[in-house]
Amino acid sequence: MTLAVIQMASQADIQANLATARRLLEQAADSGARLAVLPENFAAMGRTDLPAVGRAEAEGAGPILPWLKQVACDLRLWIVAGTLPLPPDDQPQARVRACSLLVDDQGQRVARYDKLHLFDAEVSDARGRYRESDDYAAGERLVVVDTPVGRLGMSVCYDLRFAELYLALRQAGAELISAPSAFTSVTGQAHWEMLIRTRAIETQCYMLAAAQSGEHSGGRLTHGHSSIVDFWGRVLNEQATGEAALTAARETAEQNAMRKRMPLLSHRRFTTPRIASRTLE
Numbered sequence: 001m002t003l004a005v006i007q008m009a010s011q012a013d014i015q016a017n018l019a020t021a022r023r024l025l026e027q028a029a030d031s032g033a034r035l036a037v038l039p040e041n042f043a044a045m046g047r048t049d050l051p052a053v054g055r056a057e058a059e060g061a062g063p064i065l066p067w068l069k070q071v072a073c074d075l076r077l078w079i080v081a082g083t084l085p086l087p088p089d090d091q092p093q094a095r096v097r098a099c100s101l102l103v104d105d106q107g108q109r110v111a112r113y114d115k116l117h118l119f120d121a122e123v124s125d126a127r128g129r130y131r132e133s134d135d136y137a138a139g140e141r142l143v144v145v146d147t148p149v150g151r152l153g154m155s156v157c158y159d160l161r162f163a164e165l166y167l168a169l170r171q172a173g174a175e176l177i178s179a180p181s182a183f184t185s186v187t188g189q190a191h192w193e194m195l196i197r198t199r200a201i202e203t204q205c206y207m208l209a210a211a212q213s214g215e216h217s218g219g220r221l222t223h224g225h226s227s228i229v230d231f232w233g234r235v236l237n238e239q240a241t242g243e244a245a246l247t248a249a250r251e252t253a254e255q256n257a258m259r260k261r262m263p264l265l266s267h268r269r270f271t272t273p274r275i276a277s278r279t280l281e
Contacts, residue, residue, distance in 0.1 A: 001149040001252065003176065003206065004028035004036035005237075007226035007244040009214035010045035014053075017043045018067050020243065027245035029075040034105075035149045036245075037210040038082035039226070040098070040157050040182040046217030050135045054085030054096035069107035076105045078147055082180040082210065083115065083156055085136070095137040100156055100180060102145060110147075113154035114139025117162055125186045127220055132158075142168055149250055150175035153205070157181040160195040166203050170265060176206035176250065183211060188223020193235075201233040204259050206250055213241050231255045 006024045010017045021042055028036045043064045044053050056062035064084055072079050081103065085096035089112070098115035116139045118132040142165070143154045153174030159165055160179060169177055177199065183192050192211075200207040206228065213224025227238040228248040236248035259265075 001034055001250045002032040002247050003149060003208055003228055003250055004031070004033035004245060004247045005208050005210035005226045005228055006036060006038050006042070007211055007213050007224060007239055007242070007246070008039050008042055009222075009243065010039070010042055010212060010216065012044070012046045012217040014043050014047075014063060017045070018063065022067075022071055024243060024245040025071060025075055025077060025079065028247060029077050031245070031247045033077065033247050035078040035080070035147055035152075037080040037178045037180055037208045039210045039212045040083045040180045041212065042082035042180070043084055045182065045212060046220060050085040051096050054087055055092075057084065058087050058092050068101070068103055072103045072105055073107040078105055078110075078149075079103050080152075080154070080178045080180065080208070080210075086112075088114075096135070097139055098132070098136045098156060100154055100178070102147070102152070102154065104147075111143050111145040111152075111154065113143040113156070114141075115156040115159065116140075116165060117158045119158040123184050123186050125184055125221065127184075127218075130184075142172060144169055144172040144174050150206075150252065153177040155179050157183065160199060161191075163199070163202065166199045166205075167268075170203040170205060171271070174203065174205050175252075175255065176208060177203065179207060179209045181209060181211045183223040185221040185223050188225065192223055192225055193227070196227060196229050197233040197235070200229040200231060202264070204231045204255070204262075204264060206230055206255075213239075213243075231258060 153169030212222040
């Protein structure tokens with residue numbers, strides 16, 4: 001079962017980003033991928049009108065959601081659509097959230113995860129200060145869902161710093177975890193690989209870390225280094241910079257055997273009831 005992660009250097013031009021994403025997804029599908037993960041903000045990186053973009057999509061007047069359905073159908077590919085700004089399904093006039101959608105190979109939405117942890121931080125780069133909460137509202141629930149390549153837990157970027165979320169995903173049955181991201185160059189150099197590999201090791205899951213890489217609108221620099229990491233913390237495929245469609249195989253029998261030899265889940269002395277009790281897809 002082949003997995004894929006996509007690395008991009010998205011800009012403010014949505015149509016150009018969608019064209020690039022399609023080309024890279026085609027490469028992943030041609031390599032045999034059944035599921036591919038796009039990076040955070042794959043379609044609208046650096047835009048200053050995210051609420052308007054999100055409202056247009058929710059009203060059926062935007063280009064991103066129709067594109068996503070069409071590409072998934074054309075390529076017969078399950079896609080984790082990085083993130084895009086969308087209001088809650090039942091509150092179309094509410095603030096947008098950083099929403100990661102999973103669509104199946106028929107173009108149907110299977111799951112929605114809204115980023116739980118928002119990146120409000122000071123970083124020693126040219127921008128200096130990041131406040132995602134100015135643009136987004138935080139999500140409220142954990143999402144784990146069945147796919148043809150295994151049971152998928154969903155996360156986004158800054159979530160990686162909060163181990164309790166990943167332990168809750170494992171407790172909910174996750175076998176692989178998506179982590180579309182846009183780590184800054186500074187924080188990525190310090191912590192990106194360490195966090196991805198640690199989350200893989202502690203959950204005994206495959207980590208699908210699709211990243212933004214390079215310079216974006218407004219001068220923001222992102223770290224790149226998209227990777228697929230297995231349940232033992234081994235980096236199966238990685239690319240430091242530039243566009244990429246990276247693939248690797250999930251070894252299901254080996255993963256299951258290792259979990260039996262080292263049953264971390266049954267050895268845990270602490271739980272995360274506040275998160276783990278939340279609704280699952």
